[in-house]
Amino acid sequence: MSSPKIVAIHGSERNHGNTADVLEYVGKVLAARGVELEVVRLGDLRMSPCGPCGDCNSRTVPCALEDDIPGVVAQMARADGILYTAPVHGFGTGALMQAFIERSGVGYMRFDRPLTNKVGGVIVIGRRYSHTEVYSHLMTNVLLNRMIMIGSGFPAIVYGNQPGDVLHDDEGLQMVERMVNRMVDLIHVLREHRELTGRDGLDTDLANERDDRWFAARHSPIDDPWTTTSCANGITRANCPKRTWTRGGWSGWTSYCGTCATSRTSIAGTCRGTCRSPSCPSPPRRICAGRCAPC
Incomplete structure (x- = not known):
């Protein structure tokens, strides 16, 4: 060592x-x-x-x-x-x-x-x-x-x-x-x-404070389409297992992997984050807050 x-x-x-x-x-x-x-x-x-x-x-x-x-x-x-x-x-x-x-x-x-x-x-x-x-x-x-x-x-x-x-x-x-x-x-x-x-005893799966779901929920807009609007795969923010979002609401989408791989819908906002999924092609695709992100 x-x-x-x-x-x-x-x-x-x-x-x-x-x-x-x-x-x-x-x-x-x-x-x-x-x-x-x-x-x-x-x-x-x-x-x-x-x-x-x-x-x-x-x-x-x-x-x-x-x-x-x-x-x-x-x-x-x-x-x-x-x-x-x-x-x-x-x-x-x-x-x-x-x-x-x-x-x-x-x-x-x-x-x-x-x-x-x-x-x-x-x-x-x-x-x-x-x-x-x-x-x-x-x-x-x-x-x-x-x-x-x-x-x-x-x-x-x-x-x-x-x-x-x-x-x-x-x-x-x-x-x-x-x-x-x-x-x-x-x-x-x-x-x-x-x-x-062989591991870090204090490891965390949150890349930063904005990945925390409490923080995200605390700062999400009141009129956010939380349970009604879904992505191309029919998954809403309420039931997406990978959901994160920002104060700006749902973000514009570019290309995705994982759950929302086929969705290319644009709603509002700006792109954020990088996909960290092991199955994501290299280099990692950009993903956005709001829908099944990060993968």
Whole structure:
């Protein structure tokens, strides 16, 4: 079995400031445990800001903006653990980290949650105020992406202003060390379980939150033709075993597989999703919300 790997997102514009000092400390702790640390410095990336297109909530494919974010997401997906490390700027999360969360999360990770069941951790660095607010913000994004956070005592918050100050916050560094060691412990537990059972004990069949039937029903239009309108195979939304839908109602159809393979009816809305059925021809056909989708 290969050595575990943790990817740390360095969310500061300064590559040699307090955030870097804390990550250097983390690297030493992990090296003693036989774990590799890969640091992604957001300040070195080509990262486009979110554009004016405004179609994030209806897109069915990753963002069209071209920058370095897809490569970082792929790097994170190959790791065992993810560490969000960010400074407090202007009483909130540093701008680079916020931009990364928006671009990586909304633009790419929302579709199939590639960080599911990875071990997540958060470190916040700052002078005096708003540390816990930033910590809560980053923790929420860890949980949104279905990562696992493990308790380790007080949050990993380190105080410092001038470069090098954080190295004098003994208690803060102790919290960082405890969290990192607990992350490694959990990584080993999850790896051992997968090796023994051949499966992920926390696996889910929901690709993302929009596949959840409660969410779909909660946001479906009141006047939706729920039990009356059927597809070409005579199957209504009420009795389709694979039903999912979106706030926009039933969507336009292109080509299908599985239950609704012969239906090419157009009703309304926009296409969403990709068929994941093993019987679907390659490359997967596009499918739409509302009728027997995803196959």
